[in-house]
Amino acid sequence: MLHHKSMPYRRLATLTLALVMLVALISACGKKEGAAGGTVIATYKGGEVTEKEFNKYATFQSIMNPQASMYMSIPQIKEQFIKQYIVSKVLIKDISKEEDKKAQTAADSFKKQLEEIMKTEPDLKKLMADGDLSVKEAVAHYKDLAAFQSYYAAKGEELKPTVKEEEIKAEFEKNPSDFNVISVRHILIKTTDPQTGDAVRTDEEALKIAKDVKAKLDAGGDWKELAKQYSEDDGSKENGGLYENQKSGGWVAAFKEAANTQAVGVIGEPVQSEYGYHVMKVESRVAAAYDKLTEADKDGIKTSVASVKLNEFLTAEQDKLEIKVTLPAEPSPSASGSPSASPSASPSASPSASPSASAK
CATH class of the missing domain: 1.10.4030 (Triger factor/SurA peptide-binding fold)
Structure with missing residues (x-):
């Protein structure tokens, strides 16, 4: 995922x-x-x-x-x-x-x-x-x-x-840092289906759920129970959201950055990636060295x-x-066009037109 x-x-x-x-x-x-x-x-x-x-x-x-x-x-x-x-x-x-x-x-x-x-x-x-x-x-x-x-x-x-x-x-x-060995738990609240690219819920809706999950964890909630209930990452939800002793280089950018910088043992604020929002806790992190x-x-x-x-x-x-x-x-602009025309009248690349990282 x-x-x-x-x-x-x-x-x-x-x-x-x-x-x-x-x-x-x-x-x-x-x-x-x-x-x-x-x-x-x-x-x-x-x-x-x-x-x-x-x-x-x-x-x-x-x-x-x-x-x-x-x-x-x-x-x-x-x-x-x-x-x-x-x-x-x-x-x-x-x-x-x-x-x-x-x-x-x-x-x-x-x-x-x-x-x-x-x-x-x-x-x-x-x-x-x-x-x-x-x-x-x-x-x-x-x-x-x-x-x-x-x-x-x-x-x-x-x-x-x-x-x-x-x-x-x-x-x-x-x-x-791509070779740092990290154990991290996370609960994913999707905004997008990685298989189809379709929207699952809005950013606002996903962030609200993620904050609610974080509050439950901060109050002593069990990772295993909450991951089963809320997480939409099929690769980890049945394991308490845990990815254990993995090198961070294979993860998508936002998740990798958080895994490499978030304080160990602390449940951080929800992290947004192309998949949605992640509630994360870094359990351990071993910095890489070339000679190792x-x-x-x-x-x-x-x-x-x-x-x-x-x-x-x-x-x-x-x-x-x-x-x-x-x-x-390419076709010339319409003769009716003018400098005052709305920017939305001109063709432009949308965010969805560019390649993005996706699940295996």
Whole structure:
């Protein structure tokens, strides 16, 4: 409940088909036409991408990730998707025959699941039809995704041995408190359902309940009873709200900050996170030191540093391709607009439009 997602890539064994409609992409009149037909929206060394080709990919992404279509309606993010699409398409040519075979096996499994779900989910069929995406094309995209995940993992392992001890220590010293070992009890009063993003109750309502719970605890209330009665954290409510001897680095920011700074043995004021309000009591906290880290801890830091090196490598590969993206211009403001127009009349990003930490 309280942890960040550990990896930005989906496990191939798990398939989530989200039934969402793809945000309509603005048409581009008068642009260059590709050799295979369709508007060219990107060029790179050795090739080009048409709007038709990318729209099919975008439809596939919207099936795999419910938020993809929303993000791709933002020009800057759509441009990044296009660049990532090109880079992955180029790099997967370097995977081994063995990895290619594994990717094909994963794609075959995906095909069976997709076809089964399409029998009972007309919304999915409509999504694919609207995006002009056939089952064969979706399966091909899935194979490419599986192949790139294999490439990404292999390259990360290849870079790990290049990480030096001083780099591991420097990374640790950026956030040493992430390795503090902490035991903390908490009772969560939700404002948001982490699975759906839907509101459960208002901030005011959640804070009032949290303050009432704190008052009961201050008066000598039993943590186990009150956690069972009030806590909405399924991971700890049956255990008196206890997370025992855990490193704080995996917790969401607000909870981690409180766990690292709140006085030991004191029930603090309710702490707000993206999940809601937490009534917290830090029972113990052992500060981390580099020379006390386990080999597993050091290996985790090494993986993190290798990840940065991997992203630098991918950026360099992207630069080598000299990608040029040409997206349609955004619509001009209405002629009726004026400097005195209300700010609410202008498009703006809402807080819910940005990625946030979520439960595992």
